[in-house]
Amino acid sequence: MKQQKNANLNMLFVIDPLESLVPGHDTSLAVMEEADRRDHSVWWCTLHDLRLARKKPEATLRRIRYAKKKWEEVEKRDLPLEKMNIIFMRKDPPFNIDYVMATSILSYTNKKRTIILNDPDALRTFNEKLGIFEFTEYIPDTIVTKCKGTLASFLKKHKKIVLKPLELNSGHGIFVLEHGDKNRGSLLEMMTDGEQKYIMAQRYLPEIKHGDKRVIILDGEVIGAVNRIAPPHDHRSNLHTGATPRKIKLTADNMEMCQDIAKRLKTMGIYFAGLDLIGNYITEINVTSPTGIVEIEKLYGVQLQRNVVDFFEKISGSGAHRLARRA
Numbered sequence: 634m635k636q637q638k639n640a641n642l643n644m645l646f647v648i649d650p651l652e653s654l655v656p657g658h659d660t661s662l663a664v665m666e667e668a669d670r671r672d673h674s675v676w677w678c679t680l681h682d683l684r685l686a687r688k689k690p691e692a693t694l695r696r697i698r699y700a701k702k703k704w705e706e707v708e709k710r711d712l713p714l715e716k717m718n719i720i721f722m723r724k725d726p727p728f729n730i731d732y733v734m735a736t737s738i739l740s741y742t743n744k745k746r747t748i749i750l751n752d753p754d755a756l757r758t759f760n761e762k763l764g765i766f767e768f769t770e771y772i773p774d775t776i777v778t779k780c781k782g783t784l785a786s787f788l789k790k791h792k793k794i795v796l797k798p799l800e801l802n803s804g805h806g807i808f809v810l811e812h813g814d815k816n817r818g819s820l821l822e823m824m825t826d827g828e829q830k831y832i833m834a835q836r837y838l839p840e841i842k843h844g845d846k847r848v849i850i851l852d853g854e855v856i857g858a859v860n861r862i863a864p865p866h867d868h869r870s871n872l873h874t875g876a877t878p879r880k881i882k883l884t885a886d887n888m889e890m891c892q893d894i895a896k897r898l899k900t901m902g903i904y905f906a907g908l909d910l911i912g913n914y915i916t917e918i919n920v921t922s923p924t925g926i927v928e929i930e931k932l933y934g935v936q937l938q939r940n941v942v943d944f945f946e947k948i949s950g951s952g953a954h955r956l957a958r959r960a
């Protein structure tokens with residue numbers, strides 16, 4: 634499918650069911666609306682619709698248009714994925730074997746015809762929690778283990794730690810554990826599934842009282858940031874758990890760190906990501922379906938979804954500009 638630069642493009646969004654995405658919050662919806670506004674063809678599907686068939690990945694796709702503040706289905710078709718110019722993989726975690734298989738199916742798409750973001754090979758290898766180990770110079774003391782004894786020693790060393798499952802997001806399953814807490818044994822047993830499952834433990838950063846900063850990066854650059862302040866009844870600063878979005882001016886140190894990470898992520902095939910910063914530390918790198926764009930629009934009036942669609946148009950241009958990995 635030959636396309637002129639900025640001509641009508643086929644853009645596929647691989648998401649959770651459309652009706653489950655929350656308008657006025659969801660970043661995928663904001664980008665889809667912007668693509669529709671520019672008369673690109675907006676298609677969506679779930680992992681359930683994806684398949685490998687006749688030597689090619691294909692899917693049952695729905696084309697939709699945004700009218701009168703709601704999405705309307707225009708057509709439903711089985712198509713090879715290579716008919717799409719852009720595929721934006723935005724399926725929410727859990728990061729489980731099914732997610733991994735979906736990235737493998739996407740990897741078989743003809744890369745000469747279709748650009749997939751983030752690179753499915755990178756999505757498969759770059760776990761959102763473990764990915765911070767690519768940038769150890771910027772992270773707080775962190776371990777990943779399934780051994781209760783090692784976790785107990787880590788707690789003894791730091792007195793207060795945060796425990797995180799590796800496959801979840803949006804604050805799910807994140808616990809703070811303090812030295813002397815009698816729930817320690819049960820909690821470590823439960824979270825490691827009796828030492829069967831790896832989890833992450835991280836030094837508790839008291840700077841969290843000033844918020845968990847979400848920094849949005851696109852194509853190797855920082856394009857926006859929002860702070861998130863936890864509600865009084867919860868230690869977590871995720872928007873999904875009731876945190877309040879607030880404006881934030883990143884310090885020069887924060888900015889330098891994020892620019893460096895953004896450039897390095899780009900070489901890995903990760904173009905759109907959400908960095909989580911507590912104080913001067915990087916605590917998580919969201920690559921599957923980072924959010925924050927809508928909150929940034931509400932606080933600052935800037936529409937980062939335009940930058941995203943500009944980027945899609947740029948990379949699916951005449952073919953001269955191709956995403957170059959490790960460029």
Ligand SMILES: Nc1ncnc2c1ncn2[C@@H]1O[C@H](COP(=O)(O)OP(=O)(O)O)[C@@H](O)[C@H]1O
Pocket residue numbers: 773795797801802803804805807835836837838839841845863868869870871909911916917
């Ligand atoms: N090292 C830490 N110190 C203090 N609080 C933390 C730390 N790591 C995470 N948290 C809290 O837990 C929340 C969720 O953690 P995060 O690592 O971003 O995972 P996810 O957002 O995927 O659930 C953060 O918003 C923050 O409130």
Ligand SMILES: [Mg+2]
Pocket residue numbers: 803804871909917
């Ligand atoms: Mg987070």
